[in-house]
Amino acid sequence: MSEPGESVPPQGRSQTEGAAWGQPSVPTLAVVGTGLIGGSFAAALRRVGQVGRVLGVGRTPASLQRARDLGLIDEIADLSYAAAEADLIFLATPVGAMAPILRDLAPVLRPDALVTDAGSTKADVARLAQDILGDRYTQFIPGHPIAGSEMTGPEAADPMLYHGRKVVLTPFDETPGVLQHRLIRAWEACGARVALMTPEAHDRALAAVSHVPHFLAAAYMAGIVRSDDADTRLNLAGTGFRDFTRIAAGSAEVWRDIFLSNRTAVLRELDDFEQALRLLRTSLEGEPDAAALEAQLEQAALARRFWGGRSQM
Amino acid sequence: MSEPGESVPPQGRSQTEGAAWGQPSVPTLAVVGTGLIGGSFAAALRRVGQVGRVLGVGRTPASLQRARDLGLIDEIADLSYAAAEADLIFLATPVGAMAPILRDLAPVLRPDALVTDAGSTKADVARLAQDILGDRYTQFIPGHPIAGSEMTGPEAADPMLYHGRKVVLTPFDETPGVLQHRLIRAWEACGARVALMTPEAHDRALAAVSHVPHFLAAAYMAGIVRSDDADTRLNLAGTGFRDFTRIAAGSAEVWRDIFLSNRTAVLRELDDFEQALRLLRTSLEGEPDAAALEAQLEQAALARRFWGGRSQM
Structure with a gap:
């Protein structure tokens, strides 16, 4: 691991934008919300020597203190100080907490600073930025890293x-x-692959492949735990159950905000799921249609295996 | 790894039932279906020196040959030979393939042989054994190892x-x-923990924690792949999607049989799930109820975290 002062440019990239040889591409980073998402961004940039100083902003002093003890941030700061100092401000808070932060940022934002976020929905964040930041909204690039953990x-x-x-x-x-370009470079330095799209396309796709699975896993888990013999059942649950329900362990507050922010797309995708469920159920109900049942299971299995092979996950 | 001839008794267990010191507790095992489930059972017993000779029976010569090349079985056999030789016959086939096998077994089964299976449903297997094996049905102990893999x-x-x-x-x-006792000992030698229950209690519990999750994951995956922009969506799918859908990659034939065998319990549990889904959906529809939404998500999250902590999975 190289120290900031000894950093070398990322492979194959020219050092434009005044980041001279030997200087990190993000001289000062402010991370608002120093948990998994924000802390990992700071740690990733530091690992490749692409950040100078990291300021941590948050609402929980104990959590900020732990982030500092862990070396994720260098200093605990308030938002005004961070806005005055930072070249890049990374908002890693639940989407629902973003409006007041943007309101506080608006009057103090440096004209050369870049702001981004890591929220799971993008149309609402883009609207917020336009509404609150006035003619500074072009300094805000909504973002969403497709990565996480139930921790x-x-x-x-x-x-x-x-x-x-x-x-x-x-x-x-x-x-x-x-x-x-500056933001793409920072994410690529973290090892990520960047895709550009409209907020609406992002929200529809994410409703389908992330929000609805979470919604279903949570509904399923809530149903199981409310059943009479929940204990006997959970006692026989195996690895299939473990994986299927893993996402349901995620933060209720974070997911409440995601579902509320992306309500329209989530409800539409839920309709699609319920239609697919009815179709599969029909093959099992009344006089079961074994061939139709197997054909749908085979379609699902092939699609999942193909995805697994392609994504190498 | 000790060779069969050098085997020592499992820790702390007395060698009853005539299995003399130095002899494996299963002198001859016949595995019908030498794939993941059957092959792993043979390999687990061999690993602890608790099996003498393993006969492999199956419908696919190439698969049997691979099982022998891999050392999972010692000999390829037909069912009559296996029935004449084996002390323990392990049926590791889809539930739907079990009736003809039991019919072939009935007239040739040794009176001292023990038969078991690994099917995912138990009431139907128990009925089959009673119907087909006549007064030999008491030699059949239905079983279900809660373990597997999408492979x-x-x-x-x-x-x-x-x-x-x-x-x-x-x-x-x-x-x-x-x-x-003999079968419990064999499973414990494989490192498993054995639970005894009625076939009906097993089937209800498994419908809840295994079959319905698979049904939902398959319906979801089939719905996604049929959507117009499946490719864009799947391209943004992450680890949550990966885990939620993993089980959907399982064998369509195996799961068709499971759903058909355990139809009544599966449909009842699907009703319960759909009720839980409606309740969660209600909190998001119309005028969203953020508190009710969060409360249900929190109930699901706490239940999942508690289960995760208890099961150490």
């Missing part, structure tokens, strides 16, 4: 969390290319 | 597959204790 807090932070993962950025049409 | 075939066999896993046995009231 939370600074202790869960991992410099390799984003390695090999996708990060979606949804820049405004008016956002200068040089800002986009 | 199939002899190559996937793993001597540690059952280590630390639950195995449910549903012996008939009339089954001699000495036979029950």
